Amino acid sequence: MHRILLTTALAALTLPPMGAGAQDVTDWPAIEAAAQGQTVYWHAWGGDPRINAFIASVGADLQARYGVTLEHVRLADTADAVTRVISERQAGRDAGGAVDAIWINGANFASMKDQGLLFGPFAEALPNWPLVDTEANPAVLVDFTLPVEGYGSPWAMFQMVFEYDAARLAEPPRSLAALRGWIADNPGRFTYPQPPDFLGTSFLKQALYGVVEDSSVLLGPVEDVDYDAVTAPLWAFLDEITPNLWRGGRAYPANEPALAQLLADGEVDIGFAFNPGRASAAIADGELPDTVRTFVFEEGTLANSSYLSIPYNAANIEGALLLANLILDPEIQARAQDPDVLGFQTVLGMDLLTSEDRARFEALDLGIATLAPDEMGTGLLEPHPSWMTRIAEDWAARYGTGQ
Amino acid sequence: MARAGLWAALTLLALPVLAGLAGVIGPAFGYLPALGGVAWSLEPWRGVLGWPGLGAAVRLSVVTGLLATGISLALTLLIVAAWQGTRSFLWITRTLAPLLSLPHAAAAFGLAFLIAPSGWIARGLSPWATGWERPPDLLIVNDPWGLALVAGLVVKEVPFLLLMVLAALPQSDSLRAQLVARSLGYGRVMGWMKAVAPRVYVQIRLPVYAVLAYSMSVVDVALILGPTRPKVLAVQILEWMTHPDLSMRFQAAAAALLQLGLVVAVLVLWRLGESALARRGAVWAAGGARGVGADAVLRPLGAGAALGIGLAVGLGLAGLLLWSFAGLWQFPAALPESLSLRIWSGQMGALQRRLWDSALIALGATGIALALCIAALQAGARGRSAGLIYLPLIVPQIAFLPGLATFALVLGVDGTRWAVMGAHLVFVLPYVFLALADPWRAWDSRAGLVAAGLGAGPARVLWAVRLPMLARALCVAFAVGFATSVAQYLPTLLIGAGRVSTVTTEAVALAASGNRRLIGVWAVVQMALPMAVFVLALLLPAWLFRHRQGMRIG
Numbered sequence: 001m002h003r004i005l006l007t008t009a010l011a012a013l014t015l016p017p018m019g020a021g022a023q024d025v026t027d028w029p030a031i032e033a034a035a036q037g038q039t040v041y042w043h044a045w046g047g048d049p050r051i052n053a054f055i056a057s058v059g060a061d062l063q064a065r066y067g068v069t070l071e072h073v074r075l076a077d078t079a080d081a082v083t084r085v086i087s088e089r090q091a092g093r094d095a096g097g098a099v100d101a102i103w104i105n106g107a108n109f110a111s112m113k114d115q116g117l118l119f120g121p122f123a124e125a126l127p128n129w130p131l132v133d134t135e136a137n138p139a140v141l142v143d144f145t146l147p148v149e150g151y152g153s154p155w156a157m158f159q160m161v162f163e164y165d166a167a168r169l170a171e172p173p174r175s176l177a178a179l180r181g182w183i184a185d186n187p188g189r190f191t192y193p194q195p196p197d198f199l200g201t202s203f204l205k206q207a208l209y210g211v212v213e214d215s216s217v218l219l220g221p222v223e224d225v226d227y228d229a230v231t232a233p234l235w236a237f238l239d240e241i242t243p244n245l246w247r248g249g250r251a252y253p254a255n256e257p258a259l260a261q262l263l264a265d266g267e268v269d270i271g272f273a274f275n276p277g278r279a280s281a282a283i284a285d286g287e288l289p290d291t292v293r294t295f296v297f298e299e300g301t302l303a304n305s306s307y308l309s310i311p312y313n314a315a316n317i318e319g320a321l322l323l324a325n326l327i328l329d330p331e332i333q334a335r336a337q338d339p340d341v342l343g344f345q346t347v348l349g350m351d352l353l354t355s356e357d358r359a360r361f362e363a364l365d366l367g368i369a370t371l372a373p374d375e376m377g378t379g380l381l382e383p384h385p386s387w388m389t390r391i392a393e394d395w396a397a398r399y400g401t402g403q
Numbered sequence: 404m405a406r407a408g409l410w411a412a413l414t415l416l417a418l419p420v421l422a423g424l425a426g427v428i429g430p431a432f433g434y435l436p437a438l439g440g441v442a443w444s445l446e447p448w449r450g451v452l453g454w455p456g457l458g459a460a461v462r463l464s465v466v467t468g469l470l471a472t473g474i475s476l477a478l479t480l481l482i483v484a485a486w487q488g489t490r491s492f493l494w495i496t497r498t499l500a501p502l503l504s505l506p507h508a509a510a511a512f513g514l515a516f517l518i519a520p521s522g523w524i525a526r527g528l529s530p531w532a533t534g535w536e537r538p539p540d541l542l543i544v545n546d547p548w549g550l551a552l553v554a555g556l557v558v559k560e561v562p563f564l565l566l567m568v569l570a571a572l573p574q575s576d577s578l579r580a581q582l583v584a585r586s587l588g589y590g591r592v593m594g595w596m597k598a599v600a601p602r603v604y605v606q607i608r609l610p611v612y613a614v615l616a617y618s619m620s621v622v623d624v625a626l627i628l629g630p631t632r633p634k635v636l637a638v639q640i641l642e643w644m645t646h647p648d649l650s651m652r653f654q655a656a657a658a659a660l661l662q663l664g665l666v667v668a669v670l671v672l673w674r675l676g677e678s679a680l681a682r683r684g685a686v687w688a689a690g691g692a693r694g695v696g697a698d699a700v701l702r703p704l705g706a707g708a709a710l711g712i713g714l715a716v717g718l719g720l721a722g723l724l725l726w727s728f729a730g731l732w733q734f735p736a737a738l739p740e741s742l743s744l745r746i747w748s749g750q751m752g753a754l755q756r757r758l759w760d761s762a763l764i765a766l767g768a769t770g771i772a773l774a775l776c777i778a779a780l781q782a783g784a785r786g787r788s789a790g791l792i793y794l795p796l797i798v799p800q801i802a803f804l805p806g807l808a809t810f811a812l813v814l815g816v817d818g819t820r821w822a823v824m825g826a827h828l829v830f831v832l833p834y835v836f837l838a839l840a841d842p843w844r845a846w847d848s849r850a851g852l853v854a855a856g857l858g859a860g861p862a863r864v865l866w867a868v869r870l871p872m873l874a875r876a877l878c879v880a881f882a883v884g885f886a887t888s889v890a891q892y893l894p895t896l897l898i899g900a901g902r903v904s905t906v907t908t909e910a911v912a913l914a915a916s917g918n919r920r921l922i923g924v925w926a927v928v929q930m931a932l933p934m935a936v937f938v939l940a941l942l943l944p945a946w947l948f949r950h951r952q953g954m955r956i957g
Binding site for chain 1: 545
C-alpha cells in the first residue's frame with residue numbers, strides 16, 4: 001500500500017525544485033547583501049549538549065561576520081524536518097518555508113533529493129569549497145552510494161567507533177565474530193539503539209558487513225538482490241545474541257545519547273558512536289570516567305559524512321548559504337575538531353590550507369580516548385539507503401513489537 | 404455583551420476540536436488531494452491493521468488507561484475517606500495541591516530518575532543492601548506492561564482528582580453525612596464510601612472521564628516512561644505523523660480515528676461499569692456492614708498513598724535538580740563526585756529564549772481565557788451543565804491536533820506564537836473555567852445588591868466589587884491556566900511547527916536521549932516556571948489586601 005501511495009505522492013511532488021526567484025549561488029556579494037538581517041532556522045538533531053553549544057557558537061560567528069541570526073531548531077529526529085518541508089509542499093507553500101537548513105545524510109537526504117525538495121546545486125559554488133579535500137575523502141561527494149551533486153555541503157566526517165571502560169573490561173572484542181562470543185559470555189552487557197534510530201540501524205548494517213559473504217551487493221539498491229538470502233546470516237546473528245542483550249532484548253535504548261548514558265551508568269560495558277571523538281569530549285565534560293577508550297573492528301567500521309542541505313522553499317536561502325560556507329571555514333572546522341568541543345573529523349584538506357590555518361589543526365590534541373588516524377582501520381562504505389530502510393522495517397517486524 | 408462572551412468561549416472550545424477531527428477523517432479514508440490521495444479508500448486502515456504491533460499497542464492504551472484511572476480514583480477516594488476533616492487531611496491537601504501545577508513531563512522525568520535500575524533508589528541501597536556494584540539488569544522504566552507509565556500518570560492524576568473531590572465536597576453535605584454514618588456505628592472509611600462517595604462521584608464524573616481519556620492517549624509521559632516495543636498507540640500515531648514517508652500521514656489519520664474510537668468505547672464501558680457498580684453498591688450499602696475494623700488498615704494505607712506520591716515526586720524533582728549540577732556520577736555512588744554549573748551555563752541562552760516564549764504564550768492564552776471565563780460566568784454559564792467545557796479534555800489531543808495542524812498550515816499561521824497561543828487557549832480555557840466557576844458562584848451576591856442599591860450599574864458592580872473580592876480566586880485561576888499552558892507538549896509541537904519551542908517541547912525532546920544532566924536542567928525549569936507563578940498568585944492577593952482586614956484568610 002505504501003508503495004502505491006508513495007508513488008502517487010511522488011508524482012505530485014516531482015516538480016522543478018527551484019522556484020521563480022532562484023538564487024545565483026555564484027554571486028557571493030549579492031548573497032551577503034541579501035542575507036543581512038535574516039534569521040536562519042537550522043534544523044539539526046538536538047540531543048547532544050556539546051553539539052548544541054557548538055551550533056550556538058557558529059551562530060555567534062554568523063551574527064558577528066554577516067549580521068545573520070542563527071536559530072537552532074533542535075530535532076529529535078531529522079525526519080521531522082523532512083516531514084515539515086513535505087507538508088509545506090502539500091500546502092502549496094513553495095516559498096517562505098520554515099526550514100532554512102538541515103543537518104542531513106542517508107535516507108533523509110536521498111528522499112529529499114529524489115523528491116526535488118532540495119535547493120541547489122550550491123555546495124561546489126561556496127567560497128570555502130576549494131578547501132574541501134575531495135581527493136583524499138571522495139566520500140564527501142557520495143552519500144550512502146548516492147552522488148551528492150552539490151545538493152548538500154559536507155561539513156564533518158564520521159566513522160563508527162566502539163567505546164569501553166578499560167577499568168572494567170581489559171580486552172574488548174575487536175571484530176563482529178569476537179563480539180558475538182563476548183555477548184554470549186557476558187549476558188546483559190551489550191545493546192544497540194532501537195531501529196529505526198540512525199545509530200541502531202547503523203549497527204545492523206555494521207553487523208551485516210560482518211556476516212555477509214559478498215559485501216559489494218550492499219552498494220546497490222536492495223531490490224537488485226535476493227534480500228532474504230543476503231540478510232539471513234544477519235537475522236541468525238541477531239536471533240543468537242538477542243536473549244543475551246541488555247534487558248534480554250526486551251527493551252532498547254532510544255538513540256546514541258541513551259546508549260552513552262547506559263555506558264556511563266555501567267549498565268553496559270561496550271557502547272558505540274559515529275563520532276570518534278565523542279568519548280574524549282564526554283570525559284572532558286565529566287560524563288565518562290577517564291579510563292574509557294575506543295576501538296574499531298578489524299574488518300573495518302562504517303564511515304559517512306554529514307551534510308548541510310537547504311530546502312527548495314527555504315525562506316532565508318541567502319542566510320543558509322552563508323551558514324553553509326561558514327561551517328567550512330578553517331577556524332570553525334578546527335573548533336569542531338577540538339576534542340574539548342566536539343572531536344568531529346574535518347572535511348578540509350590540510351595541504352589546501354594556509355599555514356596559519358593548518359597550525360590551528362596541528363595545535364589540536366587527539367583527546368585521551370580518541371584513536372589516531374592510523375588506528376582507525378578501514379572505513380566501510382555506507383550501503384545504499386534502501387538497505388537502511390528495509391533492514392529497519394524488517395527489524396521492527398521481527399523484534400520491534402514482540403512482548 | 405455577556406452572552407457574546409459565553410458563545411465566544413463555547414465556540415472557542417468546540418470549534419477547534421470539531422475542525423481538527425474533520426481534518427483527520429478525510430486522510431483516514433485516503434482523501435487528501437495535496438498528498439496524492441484523490442480517491443476514497445480503506446488503504447490507510449489496511450496499513451494500520453497490518454502493523455504488527457497494533458494488538459499490543461491497543462491493549463496497552465486500554466490497560467494503562469484503565470489502570471491509571473482506576474488506581475488514581477481509588478487512591479483519591481481512599482485518601483479523602485480516611486482523612487477528611489482531620490488536621491492531617493489539611494496537610495495532605497496542602498502537600499499534594501502544588502503538584503497540580505507540575506507539568507506531567509517533569510513529574511515523569513523525576514519518577515524515571517528515581518526508579519530506574521541506575522536511579523536514586525537503587526543507588527541509595529547499593530552496594531550495602533543489594534550487593535550491586537553495577538545497575539541490575541531489570542526492566543523498570545519503559546517496561547512492556549506499561550506499569551511505569553501507569554505510575555507516572557497516577558502521581559499526577561491523584562492530586563488533580565483530589566482537588567476535584569475537594570471542590571465537590573461542599574455540595575455533597577459530606578461532613579454531616581459522615582457524622583450520621585459514624586453515629587450509626589460505621590467505620591470512617593466504610594461510612595464515607597457508603598454515604599458520601601456516591602454523591603461525590605456524580606460531581607467528579609467528567610473529571611474522571613477526562614483522566615481516563617488523557618491516560619489512554621497521553622504522548623509526553625508515554626515517551627518518557629512508556630513501553631517501546633511496541634509503543635502505546637498515541638506515540639505510534641505521532642511517529643507516523645512525522646514519518647518522512649508521506650503515505651504514513653494517511654495511516655496516522657486512520658490510527659487517530661482508531662484512538663478516538665477506543666477512547667469512546669472505553670468511556671462507554673466505564674459508564675456501563677458505573678451503572679453496574681451503582682446497582683451492586685446499593686445492595687452493598689444496604690447490607691449494613693460497618694467495617695469498623697477496616698479503618699486500622701485503610702487509614703494508614705490512605706496516608707501511605709499520599710505520602711508515597713509526595714515523596715516520589717519530591718525525591719524525583721530533587722534528583723532532577725542534583726543531576727543538572729552533577730559532574731562525574733557513577734553507579735552506585737549516591738551523590739555525584741563533583742558539582743558544576745557547566746550544563747546550566749551552556750544552556751543559558753536557550754533557556755532564556757524558551758522561558759520567554761513559554762511565558763509569553765502562557766500569559767496571552769491565560770489572559771484571554773480569564774477574560775472569556777469571566778464573560779461566560781457573568782452570562783450565567785454553569786460548570787455542571789456546560790459539559791462542553793470538557794470536550795477538549797475528553798477528545799484525545801492526538802486525535803484532533805493533527806487535523807488542526809494541517810488547517811493552520813493551509814492558513815499559513817502555523818509556526819507563529821499566536822497560533823500556538825490559540826491552540827493552548829483550547830486547553831487553558833477549561834481549566835481556568837473549572838478553577839473559577841465555584842468561587843464565582845460562592846461569592847456573596849448580597850455585596851452586589853448593596854452596591855446596586857448605592858447606584859452602581861452591573862459593570863461597576865463587576866469591576867469595583869465582584870472582581871476585587873474574587874481577586875484571590877482570579878489569581879489562582881490564572882496560575883492554573885498558566886501551568887496548563889506551560890505543560891502543553893503536543894499542541895506546541897504540532898502547531899508550532901518547530902519554530903515555536905517552549906521549555907516543555909525542549910524537555911520532552913530530550914526524553915529519548917537519557918542525558919540526565921540536560922533533562923535535569925530543562926525539567927527543573929519546566930517545573931519552576933508554573934511554580935513561580937503559583938507563588939505570585941498566592942502573594943499578590945495577600946499584598947493587595949494588606950490593608951483589608953476582611954479579605955484576610957482565616
